[in-house]
Amino acid sequence: xxxxxxxxxxxxxxxxxxxxxxTLLALAVxxxxxxxxxxxxxxxxxxxxxxxxGDAEKLYFTFENFARVLSEPIYxxxxxxxLIIAVCxxxxxxxxxxxxxxxVSFYVAPSKKALWIFLITIPFWTSYIIRLALWRTILGYNxxxxxxxxxxxxxxxxxxxxxxxxxxITLSHAFAPFAVLPIFVALEKVxxxxxxxxxxxxxxxxxxxxxxxxxxxxxGVMAAVLIVFIPVxxxxxxxxxxxxxxxPMIANLVEVEMLKKRDHAMGSAVAVTAMATVAVISxxxxxxxxxxxxxxx
Amino acid sequence: MKSAPGLRSYAxxxxxxxxxxxxxxxxxxxxxxxxxxxxxxxxxxxxxSEMMADxxxxxxxxxxxxxxxxxxxxxxxxxxxxxxxxxxxxxxxKPGVMGLILLPLVLPEIIxxxxxxxxxxWLGAPQMWFTVILGHVLITLPFxxxxxxxxxxxxxxxxxxxxxxxxxxxxxxxxxxTLPLVMPGIISSFLISFTISxxxxxxxxxxxxxxxxxxxxxxxxFRFPAKVPMVLALGTxxxxxxxxxxxxxxxxxxxxxxxVGGKDSGGFL
Numbered sequence: 001x002x003x004x005x006x007x008x009x010x011x012x013x014x015x016x017x018x019x020x021x022x023t024l025l026a027l028a029v030x031x032x033x034x035x036x037x038x039x040x041x042x043x044x045x046x047x048x049x050x051x052x053x054g055d056a057e058k059l060y061f062t063f064e065n066f067a068r069v070l071s072e073p074i075y076x077x078x079x080x081x082x083l084i085i086a087v088c089x090x091x092x093x094x095x096x097x098x099x100x101x102x103x104v105s106f107y108v109a110p111s112k113k114a115l116w117i118f119l120i121t122i123p124f125w126t127s128y129i130i131r132l133a134l135w136r137t138i139l140g141y142n143x144x145x146x147x148x149x150x151x152x153x154x155x156x157x158x159x160x161x162x163x164x165x166x167x168x169i170t171l172s173h174a175f176a177p178f179a180v181l182p183i184f185v186a187l188e189k190v191x192x193x194x195x196x197x198x199x200x201x202x203x204x205x206x207x208x209x210x211x212x213x214x215x216x217x218x219x220g221v222m223a224a225v226l227i228v229f230i231p232v233x234x235x236x237x238x239x240x241x242x243x244x245x246x247x248p249m250i251a252n253l254v255e256v257e258m259l260k261k262r263d264h265a266m267g268s269a270v271a272v273t274a275m276a277t278v279a280v281i282s283x284x285x286x287x288x289x290x291x292x293x294x295x296x297x
Numbered sequence: 298m299k300s301a302p303g304l305r306s307y308a309x310x311x312x313x314x315x316x317x318x319x320x321x322x323x324x325x326x327x328x329x330x331x332x333x334x335x336x337x338x339x340x341x342x343x344x345x346s347e348m349m350a351d352x353x354x355x356x357x358x359x360x361x362x363x364x365x366x367x368x369x370x371x372x373x374x375x376x377x378x379x380x381x382x383x384x385x386x387x388x389x390x391k392p393g394v395m396g397l398i399l400l401p402l403v404l405p406e407i408i409x410x411x412x413x414x415x416x417x418x419w420l421g422a423p424q425m426w427f428t429v430i431l432g433h434v435l436i437t438l439p440f441x442x443x444x445x446x447x448x449x450x451x452x453x454x455x456x457x458x459x460x461x462x463x464x465x466x467x468x469x470x471x472x473x474x475t476l477p478l479v480m481p482g483i484i485s486s487f488l489i490s491f492t493i494s495x496x497x498x499x500x501x502x503x504x505x506x507x508x509x510x511x512x513x514x515x516x517x518x519f520r521f522p523a524k525v526p527m528v529l530a531l532g533t534x535x536x537x538x539x540x541x542x543x544x545x546x547x548x549x550x551x552x553x554x555x556x557v558g559g560k561d562s563g564g565f566l
Contacts, residue, residue, distance in 0.1 A: 005387075008386050008387055008388065009386075009388045009389065011382075012382045012385075012386030012387065012388030012391070013388050014381075014395055015378050015379075015382035015386065015470050016378060016379055016382035016383070016388070018378055018396070019375040019376070019378050019398055019438060019442075019467050020379070020394050020416060022375060022434070022435075022438075023397050023398050023400075023401075023435065025398065026413065026432070026434070027397070027401060027409070027435055028397065028402075028433055029416065029543070030409075030412035030413050030415065030416045032414055033412060033415055033416055033419070034408075034412045034415065037415070038400050048311070049415055049418050049419040050418065050419050050421065076447070078347070080400065084513070096311065096314075096490055099304060099305070099307050099308075099311075100308055100311045103301070103305065103306070103308045104303040104308075107301050107304060107305070113544070114384040114551070118314065118547055119305075119318070120312075120315065122540060122543060123315050123316060123319060124537045125489075125492055125493075125539050125540075125543050126496070126539045126540070127494075127495075127512065127515075127536065127539065128496060128498065129496070129498050129512045129515045129516055130322070130515065130531075130532035130535055131318060132524070132533070133515070133519065133529065133532060134318040134319070134321060134322060134529075135318060136531075137321075137325070137333040137525060138318060138321070142332075142334055143334060144333070144334065144335065147334055148336040150333040155327060156419045160547065173314070173318065176314075176315060177315075178351020193300070227407060228404050231403070231405060232403075233405070233527065234408065235404065235407075236405070236407040236499055237403070240508055241516075241519065245456070251405060251407040251441065252406075253408055254408075255407065255410060258411050258414075258415070264415060266412075267411065268415075271407075271408055271411065271412075274415060275404075275405075275408065278549070281530075283364065285325070
């Protein structure tokens with residue numbers, strides 16, 4: 001018997017090693033290089049790859065890159081902007097998504113649910129670059145949005161000129177399906193007999209929702225929050241196309257440091273700081289909402 | 298079923314919000330005006346002719362097909378291995394290894410692109426369509442693993458055991474029994490990886506060097522306002538293709554669920 005367990009271990013490892021080694025080489029190694037660079041200083045210059053001949057001895061370990069990220073206003077302002085935009089997008093997508101997830105879970109016939117979910121996810125799979133082109137033409141000066149408000153006699157608003165707002169609208173549209181799915185899955189798991197019990201015991205529909213359905217679906221809401229918030233903070237292309245050069249987000253700053261200034265140490269430090277911030281906020285969020293996860297038996 | 302008129306109208310409004318921008322696409326792709334604005338000025342197919350005549354566009358499409366087809370094949374093959382190992386065998390370190398493979402789902406693409414680019418520069422490796430594949434396999438692998446895990450989980454282990462008892466080798470029983478049962482999952486994974494790869498911009502832009510992929514080409518056209526209707530015509534074709542591929546993927550996914558007698562519980566993602 002012990003033999004077959006050994007054989008199973010070997011077979012499992014043999015089978016998983018190609019994808020595992022691939023991820024290790026393509027993801028873990030570059031990631032370690034970035035973290036290493038973020039702590040790198042170079043006497044009389046900036047640490048970058050490839051190192052010039054003879055520069056290897058001048059390398060030293062330092063926190064100065066992180067000190068700059070935390071002290072210079074440009075990094076703080078842009079990181080804060082990324083976080084604020086991400087919070088707005090998360091709020092908008094999750095608040096819009098809850099009723100739709102609730103509708104599909106509670107009011108759509110079981111045979112049609114898969115079709116509804118499919119319909120909601122389709123826009124996500126269409127080219128994002130093309131959707132950005134569309135949003136530019138919709139929100140731009142005298143674009144489709146301005147045509148629309150013009151019907152009511154409102155002057156052209158040119159929302160595209162307000163970078164942060166244009167970014168928030170575009171991202172809220174792009175991430176809508178991400179928020180619907182986890183909430184839908186959580187609502188599907190809610191035991192329908194609990195709702196009947198609540199109403200039998202004299203609760204109204206509304207109080208049953210507030211006291212039974214909503215708390216039971218909170219794990220889904222939390223998953224939706226994280227699934228939207230985390231990638232939005234790191235968004236690059238929306239900020240580039242909708243925000244122009246005036247409203248960069250943190251990912252755009254990483255590009256500027258890495259490629260325009262060729263300061264690989266600083267670029268790495270900005271990237272690592274952004275990821276660490278997102279990780280800390282996510283962990284705090286989960287800890288603060290612990291009671292919703294633990295309450296199920 | 299209970300009815301809720303308020304929720305139902307909200308649901309319809311929500312779908313209008315989701316699909317609104319995409320519906321505008323064909324409207325202005327066939328509109329006879331350079332400026333994308335109402336009122337419409339008449340029907341034309343000239344933007345599609347302009348698109349067909351664009352040599353740079355065809356080159357970009359060829360590059361993208363090269364990248365996306367290779368990505369779909371490699372990601373699906375690796376995904377089959379990882380999912381099979383996770384579902385069928387018990388081995389130490391499984392949660393950590395599977396967690397690492399799924400990690401790119403939550404990492405910003407700019408981080409993936411930049412860290413790979415730094416390593417490529419360090420190694421002195423050239424940036425070209427081949428290096429884009431390296432990045433695309435990384436970001437599509439989690440999708441493939443998720444789809445294939447569901448496919449393998451829905452198979453009854455006793456089918457394979459029966460084949461082994463009847464004298465098949467592990468390899469031939471996998472080929473004859475398991476593979477046909479998960480084939481819908483494989484097709485679905487292939488199409489999803491292909492769709493993600495052909496639409497992806499960030500990795501294609503930073504790791505592609507001088508090999509311009511389709512998304513990078515489209516991005517380049519944004520500088521020229523006169524090119525907008527042509528981009529919308531191209532977008533119409535791309536969106537139509539995406540929806541077609543997804544419908545096929547969804548069809549196979551559902552057939553896979555039906556084949557093993559499972560209950561359908563919604564789409565992929």
